[in-house]
Amino acid sequence: MNKDDIKLSASSVNLWFGNKQVLKNINVSFPKNQITALIGPSGCGKSTLLRCFNRMHDLSPDARIEGKFLLEQQDLYENDLSVTQVRSRIGMVFQKANPFPKSIYENINYGLKINDVPKEKRQSIIENALKESYIWEEVKDEMQKPATRLSGGQQQRLCIARAVSLRPEVILMDEPCSALDPLSTLKIEELIVKLKKDYTIIIVTHNMQQAQRVADKTVFMYLGEIIEEGDTKTLFSDPKNDLTANYVKGHFG
């Protein structure tokens, strides 16, 4: 892979929670404007790795991280870089839709407000973010409705809109469809694929069909290590490692 095509990378990463080592010597890179899937059985460390990139472990006192994380040339753990700066460039969508207990409008507006986006620009940004996330048509007439009254799938699309409203470069998605029905899942997947022209996306998923449907690249992790990575088609049709082969065929997980 050409160096210019790499958006995000991690090298020699080790992570411990207390005495337990959760990530072991991780070296991985994520290509620009592509979707990369992180797959592997529960507890293999894929969510933990994902959350390293927007520094979500900063507030867990028992997490200890070693190694280097780069967003293009920027070291994400550099001392004079604030965590808010990191998070404005790297957005996140969570496993369970977690809209703020506020109105639909406020859900997007809040992020803009705390990032000092001037008031007069917000209206159009909110509208665009909702359109970009294909939820505008469903909510445009009831922007003041509490977001928690939306359906699960709509809530998750609102959360994606909340992330894209800040115009990040990377969007991290931690099993974004695991709590949704197949129809909502399909909508979100379509959305993810459309988003990749503007964003670099990393998606953690348990669902191997989903990885194959959306991801350009797939990384297979097992017990805190990266076992195999590569082009999604190749990894699923012709895995080089026996563990990968057994996992993608559904023999364990």
Place this chain on the structure above:
Amino acid sequence: MIKKLTSVIEWSTLLLSTGIVCLFLIIILWDLISKGAPSLSWEFVSTLPREGMTKGGILPAIIGTVLLTMITALVAVPFGISCAIYLNEYASDNWVTRLIRASIRNLAGVPSIIYGLFGLALFVQGLQMGTSLLSAGFTLGLLSLPYIIITTEEALRRIPASTREAALAVGATQFESIVDVVLPSALPGILTGVVLTLSRAAGETAPILFTGVAFYINNPSGFINQEFMSLPYHLYMLSTQHQAIEEVRPLAYGTALVLIIVVFLLNLTAFYIRYKHSKNE
């Protein structure tokens, strides 16, 4: 057949327990209302006691209790909520935090008369505040602190980590995520704790006994550096200490009813705020 019989017994035991509890509640309320309502009048709640408290109203006691509860709230609510936020959101889980938590839980179990004596030693004498509304309010504030801390912490703990992360992920600082997202979500729980604690404090007698409550004062206004009258103490006094107990019995019932109404109004406020909140969810 046996199974069916035992299930009927289990079910009826539970129903019976609930029934007994409700029965007591109804008896108490009925007793209070039937004997207290006749003494209620506009004059009763708006005038000073007269003729050795055998006539007249209880205005100073109402004002005293309301002001006392307000001072208690001013002391206990900001400090209690801040402390709970620190313990639940910032403090790491080590032996110091655990010790602090255990101490707070133990404080909640300290009998209220001990707070009264402590308030006497610290505020009245130590800090030279004298027997006054302020001393009594501070004492009740101390008494209320552990309850407010415990209930607030409980309410904060019920807010899932994902709610906090949602705010952090859009670039909020930890403080912003707490103030803008966590506290509003936890508000109903916090409020319930605050109101239950304050209504309990409003009815306390022992902590104010040595720190500022007076048998009788001849003006309605409560100055924070003066002694005051309060509903629970007035009630205690009318029921056991008055020289003409039989004569003032209706006034005692009236006072009890007013105390219950004040506490009920306090609860109603919390109920209203919770209701408004649930409509926005």
